[in-house]
Amino acid sequence: SxxxxxxxxxxxxxxxxxxxLTCNYTNYSPAYLQWYRQxxxxxxxxxxxxxxxxxxxxxxxxxxxxxxxLKQSLFxxxxxxxxxxxxxxxxxxxxxxxxxxxxxxxxxxxIQP
Amino acid sequence: GAVVSxxxxxxxxxxxxxxxxxxxxxxxxxTTMFWYRQFPKKSLMLMATSNEGSKATYEQGVEKDKFLIxxxxxxxxxxxVTSAHPEDSSFYICxxxxxxxxxxxxxxxxxxxxxxxxxxx
Numbered sequence: 110s111x112x113x114x115x116x117x118x119x120x121x122x123x124x125x126x127x128x129x130l131t132c133n134y135t136n137y138s139p140a141y142l143q144w145y146r147q148x149x150x151x152x153x154x155x156x157x158x159x160x161x162x163x164x165x166x167x168x169x170x171x172x173x174x175x176x177x178x179l180k181q182s183l184f185x186x187x188x189x190x191x192x193x194x195x196x197x198x199x200x201x202x203x204x205x206x207x208x209x210x211x212x213x214x215x216x217x218x219x220i221q222p
Numbered sequence: 223g224a225v226v227s228x229x230x231x232x233x234x235x236x237x238x239x240x241x242x243x244x245x246x247x248x249x250x251x252x253t254t255m256f257w258y259r260q261f262p263k264k265s266l267m268l269m270a271t272s273n274e275g276s277k278a279t280y281e282q283g284v285e286k287d288k289f290l291i292x293x294x295x296x297x298x299x300x301x302x303v304t305s306a307h308p309e310d311s312s313f314y315i316c317x318x319x320x321x322x323x324x325x326x327x328x329x330x331x332x333x334x335x336x337x338x339x340x341x342x343x
Contacts, residue, residue: 152334
């Protein structure tokens with residue numbers, strides 16, 4: 110069966126360090142992978158999308174890698190700040206946006222001052 | 223730009239009543255809207271895909287007669303939870319996929335609403 114796993118339910122990182130979150134999937138061939146941020150009681154907010162033919166994508170302090178051989182994406186936040194504390198979700202779409210997304214369970218990131 | 227709103231933000235109702243949740247794309251036309259629900263500490267689960275002017279496509283295990291979806295225009299989709307029961311209590315979130323492209327925002331991305339918290343007593 111298809112599965113998306115985000116390796117940690119919770120991750121505590123000291124302010125200023127780099128936070129690295131992992132998303133692994135099985136039995137999928139995604140056209141692309143997306144990362145979202147979700148704050149408590151709110152809807153997800155889009156952060157980055159990376160396509161199957163891309164290795165890396167950056168946006169300000171965020172970096173995403175995508176390894177279709179390992180079936181894994183890594184999400185990095187550099188120079189982390191307490192305001193980065195939130196739940197981060199990875200999501201897959203195998204049909205080019207025509208269908209809804211399949212989400213991982215999320216990783217709750219806590220940046221400690 | 224690309225704001226999606228939901229109304230109401232939270233609702234409490236008695237068991238057996240019906241509840242309607244609205245999802246609106248405020249500044250763009252949404253070719254497709256999606257409905258998700260999220261239980262506490264769980265992932266978002268896709269319930270159905272809603273295309274303007276046609277019947278919604280439901281995911282396996284989601285009862286179409288229980289969760290009625292109407293997508294009457296390119297900016298509005300509604301989800302009606304009929305004969306709600308306590309087990310329907312959840313966080314319901316809609317998203318919209320816009321037609322056309324936006325710089326730095328791939329066409330495939332979805333814009334999510336703020337969610338509606340439903341509590342059925």
